[in-house]
Amino acid sequence: xxxxxxxxxxxxxxxxxxxxxxxxxxxxxxxxxxxxxxxxxxxxxxxxxxxxxxxxxxxxxxxxxxxxxxxxxxxxxxxxxxxxxxxxxxxxxxxxxxxxxxxxxxxxxxxxxxxxxxxxxxxxxxxxxxxxxxxxxxxxxxxxxxxxxxxxxxxxxxxxxxxxxxxxxxxxxxxxxxxxxxxxxxxxxxxxxxxxxxxxxxxxxxxxxxxxxxxxxxxxxxxxxxxxxxxxxxxxxxxxxxxxxxxxxxxxxxxxxxxxxxxxxxxxxxxxxxxxx
Amino acid sequence: xxxxxxxxxxxxxxxxxxxxxxxxxxxxxxxxxxxxxxxxxxxxxxxxxxxxxxxxxxxxxxxxxxxxxxxxxxxxxxxxxxxxxxxxxxxxxxxxxxxxxxxxxxxxxxxxxxxxxxxxxxxxxxxxxxxxxxxxxxxxxxxxxxxxxxxxxxxxxxxxxxxxxxxxxxxxxxxxxxxxxxxxxxxxxxxxxxxxxxxxxxxxxxxxxxxxxxxxxxxxxxxxxxxxxxxxxxxxxxxxxxxxxxxxxxxxxxxxxxxxxxxxxxxxxxxxxxxxxxxxxxxxxxxxxxxxxxxxxxxxxxxxxxxxxxxxxxxxxxxxxxxxxxxxxxxxxxxxxxxxxxxxxxxxxxxxxxxxxxxxxxxxxxxxxxxxxxxxxxxxxxxxxxxxxxxxxxxxxxxxxxxxxxx
Numbered sequence: 001x002x003x004x005x006x007x008x009x010x011x012x013x014x015x016x017x018x019x020x021x022x023x024x025x026x027x028x029x030x031x032x033x034x035x036x037x038x039x040x041x042x043x044x045x046x047x048x049x050x051x052x053x054x055x056x057x058x059x060x061x062x063x064x065x066x067x068x069x070x071x072x073x074x075x076x077x078x079x080x081x082x083x084x085x086x087x088x089x090x091x092x093x094x095x096x097x098x099x100x101x102x103x104x105x106x107x108x109x110x111x112x113x114x115x116x117x118x119x120x121x122x123x124x125x126x127x128x129x130x131x132x133x134x135x136x137x138x139x140x141x142x143x144x145x146x147x148x149x150x151x152x153x154x155x156x157x158x159x160x161x162x163x164x165x166x167x168x169x170x171x172x173x174x175x176x177x178x179x180x181x182x183x184x185x186x187x188x189x190x191x192x193x194x195x196x197x198x199x200x201x202x203x204x205x206x207x208x209x210x211x212x213x214x215x216x217x218x219x220x221x222x223x224x225x226x227x228x229x230x231x232x233x234x235x236x237x238x239x240x241x242x243x244x245x246x247x248x249x250x251x252x253x254x255x256x257x258x259x260x261x262x263x264x265x266x267x268x269x270x271x272x273x274x275x276x277x
Numbered sequence: 278x279x280x281x282x283x284x285x286x287x288x289x290x291x292x293x294x295x296x297x298x299x300x301x302x303x304x305x306x307x308x309x310x311x312x313x314x315x316x317x318x319x320x321x322x323x324x325x326x327x328x329x330x331x332x333x334x335x336x337x338x339x340x341x342x343x344x345x346x347x348x349x350x351x352x353x354x355x356x357x358x359x360x361x362x363x364x365x366x367x368x369x370x371x372x373x374x375x376x377x378x379x380x381x382x383x384x385x386x387x388x389x390x391x392x393x394x395x396x397x398x399x400x401x402x403x404x405x406x407x408x409x410x411x412x413x414x415x416x417x418x419x420x421x422x423x424x425x426x427x428x429x430x431x432x433x434x435x436x437x438x439x440x441x442x443x444x445x446x447x448x449x450x451x452x453x454x455x456x457x458x459x460x461x462x463x464x465x466x467x468x469x470x471x472x473x474x475x476x477x478x479x480x481x482x483x484x485x486x487x488x489x490x491x492x493x494x495x496x497x498x499x500x501x502x503x504x505x506x507x508x509x510x511x512x513x514x515x516x517x518x519x520x521x522x523x524x525x526x527x528x529x530x531x532x533x534x535x536x537x538x539x540x541x542x543x544x545x546x547x548x549x550x551x552x553x554x555x556x557x558x559x560x561x562x563x564x565x566x567x568x569x570x571x572x573x574x575x576x577x578x579x580x581x582x583x584x585x586x587x588x589x590x591x592x593x594x595x596x597x598x599x600x601x602x603x604x605x606x607x608x609x610x611x612x613x614x615x616x617x618x619x620x621x622x623x624x625x626x627x628x629x630x631x632x633x634x635x636x637x638x639x640x641x642x643x644x645x646x647x648x649x650x651x652x653x654x655x656x657x658x659x660x661x662x663x664x665x666x667x668x669x670x671x672x673x674x675x676x677x678x679x680x681x682x683x684x
Contacts (some may be wrong), residue, residue, distance in 0.1 A: 078678055081597075083597060083677050083678050084678060103601075103602060104601045104602070104603070107596065107599055107600060107601040107602070108599065108601070110597065110598065110599045111598070111599025111600075112599070116597050116598065118681065122590065122593075122594045122597075122681065123594075124293075124591055124594065125293075126293040126294070127289070127293065131289070135594075135595070135598060136598040136599055138282050138285075138286060139595070139598065139599045139600045139601075139604060140599060141279060141282070183598065187599070
């Protein structure tokens with residue numbers, strides 16, 4: 001851990017700039033959703049998943065999206081992540097209109113601008129941690145030397161130095177999620193999308209994962225969008241957007257953001273055999 | 278997305294499940310090995326027939342008495358059979374046909390050969406002194422009988438190796454006496470070993486005596502059934518065939534539309550017939566083996582389809598983190614090509630090994646065919662592309678959201 005912390009005490013000039021001068025008020029928008037509609041036909045029935053969603057998320061923000069299942073939060077998430085296209089409305093991601101892009105163009109956008117973290121970790125099985133982290137770079141045509149270097153750095157950033165060769169089945173859930181976070185980071189995306197990242201984790205490991213997100217957000221200025229249905233997890237974000245019936249019901253700033261690092265310090269130490277770190 | 282990176286991705290994916298990759302390849306391995314082994318057996322048989330024939334000499338003609346078919350009635354070969362080929366005919370051919378260099382009648386008899394308390398039943402052929410040159414048969418010890426032996430019908434005999442092995446127990450037979458039908462024959466020479474003919478008959482189980490001796494002393498006849506005629510060169514074979522036919526027709530006083538009462542055949546007719554049989558066999562064996570290669574290809578498609586379904590989530594992950602669907606398609610296509618080509622390569626090695634082992638184990642001649650090897654490589658790559666395309670397209674068409682949700 002000591003090694004990792006030292007790395008983050010010297011953030012890049014760009015990150016320092018973002019952190020100290022622009023944030024939080026009028027940073028440039030990363031996500032601009034303008035009256036987004038999305039409808040599916042399921043059999044004969046037309047389902048309106050989104051009914052006019054407008055949302056702006058600025059650079060360096062940490063936003064939690066909440067809502068019951070069927071509220072449209074997952075659909076919004078898929079559209080924000082360029083996995084899906086809106087039926088109507090405009091979506092500008094990092095200054096680029098992506099609402100009308102083709103399948104391949106969206107694949108390229110995902111490769112360059114979006115990092116995904118999923119509830120089920122979604123690592124490739126029988127594949128080492130470092131190869132999992134390298135995967136997005138393979139599709140982004142980054143040469144092998146650079147791939148190795150960046151994968152190492154990303155694993156270090158999530159505190160997994162020394163576990164490069166471990167396979168997912170040799171890692172705990174928390175460690176697997178950290179590999180997934182490293183994978184999301186590695187192409188230096190404009191935005192990281194986390195879909196229920198703590199859904200499969202116990203409460204302590206959840207806090208550990210949230211600590212990593214907060215650290216990446218504060219120290220590297222990474223824009224984070226977190227989908228969750230747990231209110232206490234949402235409190236680690238700076239801003240909460242609540243969906244209901246395909247519309248935004250509430251959008252508010254958290255008065256007192258929870259600090260995962262501090263909470264971890266106050267937790268009793270884990271038993272040695274709980275998690276091998 | 279460059280191809281090299283996709284090839285690496287495909288290799289890694291295959292390496293994750295080595296057992297399944299090996300089993301998938303098995304079909305192609307067996308198919309390719311079978312094609313190569315089968316074709317090499319066919320080619321080996323063909324080559325050995327060719328070798329036998331060229332060993333006999335491509336300038337060889339067979340003249341036999343009687344037509345194969347006269348007026349719809351097949352001529353018999355018994356005692357009352359045709360008597361249309363005479364010694365005078367042969368003498369005339371030797372004298373008058375310039376494209377014929379050598380000639381030897383072949384008067385067949387079969388009898389018991391007796392030496393001391395040993396005896397052996399073999400074929401005794403009455404031939405002329407030119408037979409060793411016509412049949413390209415060497416004399417291992419002693420010498421062949423001479424023209425004067427033929428003229429005076431001397432009781433001399435030249436033995437094949439098998440006869441020697443069975444009668445003389447390692448003794449030198451040259452100069453010894455052999456009794457045939459209670460008549461003593463002097464052994465003047467022993468022939469070199471020839472081995473089996475393409476039909477598997479032992480060519481060394483034979484003895485040669487002057488045809489005059491066989492006719493007068495053993496058979497009591499003057500008839501000649503068959504004669505070997507050797508043309509001056511391989512190119513002159515056809516001319517010789519025509520000239521011999523013309524001469525015999527003239528001597529037998531056959532007019533324009535009367536059919537021949539004799540038959541002249543050349544070795545290339547016989548070689549052609551033998552080759553045709555062999556090439557039919559080769560094709561038959563090769564295509565049966567080809568079917569197993571096809572089944573191997575279907576095996577690849579089957580596993581690739583299972584693999585696409587089983588790896589739906591993996592495909593979803595790849596698409597989500599920025600793989601274009603074309604990259605996914607190429608990955609699966611390359612996986613199946615790698616499977617079929619690797620299988621093909623192993624199959625080639627196995628096939629060549631089998632082709633080398635078959636002559637030792639079964640005694641069949643084989644000849645590894647380059648065409649079969651090149652053909653199998655191309656075919657197995659084609660199998661990979663053809664049977665890999667559909668599963669690959671299926672993988673590429675997946676929707677990342679659905680694929681990620683797949684359990």
